[in-house]
Amino acid sequence: MENKGNFGQTASAPTARERPTLKTIAFMTGLGVTTVSRALKDAPDIGAETKERVRMVARQLGYQPNRAGVRLRTGKTNVIALVLSIDEEIMGFSSQMVFGISEVLSGTPYHIVITPHSHSKDPMQPVRYILDTGSADGVIISRIEPDDPRVRLLTERGMPFATHGRTDAGLTHPFHDFDNEAFAHQAVEKLVERGRRRIALLQPPSKLTYYAHIRIGFQTGLHDYGAEEVPLRVNTDAPLADIRDIVEVMMRSANAPDGIVCSAGSAAIAVNAGIEAAGKALGRDLDMVSKQSVPILNWIRPEIITAQEDVRQAGREMAKAVIARIDGVEPELLQSVSQPTWPESGR
């Protein structure tokens, strides 16, 4: 009579080694399914010895909770959605981020689901989908704008998330960001140190928040170190061929710069091509500083002065932040900014 609940239900498992469930453990321990469930989550109303017994059997069986069961009953998906822009992305930017995220998630029950979208299309669509279908417990997004509508929506709907990049409209949320202001400032410094004074900036598209950071760092740099800007009318999102052509024209012109600051590693390759197409050479006629997320530029031209942005680390930070947010930690405590590092160039 004590096992009335199990009786006749788990008359199973004679031959086939099927996946164990709570019922299996309940049957083996002689306990009720509820008790097993509560024992495994260390509930206070279960005896210490019972918990121990349940845990042993569970480990023995290699029990892993059925995700669908949990999700259906509790709504918890154990999924983190990574929203990625499918365009651009020449270098392994997002791979690195994915790997950073996975590193953190591998010690947790979370899975990572990639939700891609074309950023030329509606960037809200994937976010809306996730919210409407409740298909994730947390979200990670990139390419943040100062008053990002995705951030607004996610906040409004109470969905935990972290961003790669900051907003700038009084929104408080977890983020990880690279200190682009410091990068641009230091970049100018490096150039001036080498005697360069007329500096061009290949900047990100102006709608992204870090455009402003780059601009500010660049301009205070110019001011602090006494240099001037040579305008460059193209941004890092442009096709590489366009960047090269425009840089070539600029380098051939009368007021060609003697220094260039480049906000993206892939673009730096095109910039370099433009420079060389104009018959100029790095280190001789001018210097270039570039940010990169993958250490590749110095393999191409050792003369490029590079700052490293550790995107894998960013992935780790954001994963930790989302999980913390899911666990109720205040957003204010989940914000971090990483500094550029300047590996000794050359090899």
Next chain:
Amino acid sequence: MENKGNFGQTASAPTARERPTLKTIAFMTGLGVTTVSRALKDAPDIGAETKERVRMVARQLGYQPNRAGVRLRTGKTNVIALVLSIDEEIMGFSSQMVFGISEVLSGTPYHIVITPHSHSKDPMQPVRYILDTGSADGVIISRIEPDDPRVRLLTERGMPFATHGRTDAGLTHPFHDFDNEAFAHQAVEKLVERGRRRIALLQPPSKLTYYAHIRIGFQTGLHDYGAEEVPLRVNTDAPLADIRDIVEVMMRSANAPDGIVCSAGSAAIAVNAGIEAAGKALGRDLDMVSKQSVPILNWIRPEIITAQEDVRQAGREMAKAVIARIDGVEPELLQSVSQPTWPESGR
């Protein structure tokens, strides 16, 4: 009495616009939940008019089946797992593959879950996890070996999958592969066309299947076009610094090659560095042919002769193959090999 099933259950939805379920539609149409379920999957025992009505209401409500419900009941996860090696991966190889896969999956109910692992560790672990927990309907794996234990296990357990690369042990399974044999053969041809006769090969690690393909293509190429091999004792998986150093030594030696075939884009960058460190120049002292998955090499040195491997296309093919396999299509019909393309170099 007709609505006894719904009665008292769906007395809900007064204010809050909650996510619609079958029950919601059942309530609105006055039908039973079962009928709605069957109507939506176009079952033969539901009247045409009823189906139409149900579909209209469902569309109106923006109904999307609850994944946890479906998964719990049917075991269908609607997930494709992409198993990725977290190491290496300098360039955006896997991003491109992910994007290719997503393109195909975006028109389906499938989600893509990234399951990363360190390929220095046990490569079976993620596959075992997926099988044991039934966490996906299909799997995509790369870095295939001739007698790949993952392929064996997945086949044995009846899990649909596709591989990036072939096996070579009588295993029949869906795959997409790049024709590395053709690439290597054509690469030799290109070099010989340029008057090169002493050719080195930077080959993949020998445990991977395509090592043999590259070797065969290379050797028949040498034979067909009358060239000889200069041995190069390092493979594409080696750290870039090692590759450069070894290539430099080779290029300084008495019997330096006058042509190099390189099986990976990232490695080509290091090879080039080694060549230049030895004071040699591409196009003058020697030529290099390299495969690349992202069109970057010619930005670095226009002289590199490049073959394009379209990894995004590979992602598409594999996604289509896994889904077809899930739908019961025979593996024999889901195998494809893509040919190298040789874009006009220069720009």
Next chain:
DNA sequence: CATTTCTACTGTATCGTTACAGATTGCATT
């Protein structure tokens, strides 16, 4: 000794969906 209070455990209902085994109705057959 009766009553309350804990401790430790359990049954039932439920999440959303679908498989299965009926129902109900109308019509054609005998």
Next chain:
DNA sequence: AATGCAATCTGTAACGATACAGTAGAAATG
């Protein structure tokens, strides 16, 4: 009029987990 049979529709149970509302027994209380 009884029977058979499609054509449509429906209720119930189940997938695995957990929230909730208990229950049984022991111990503490009055």
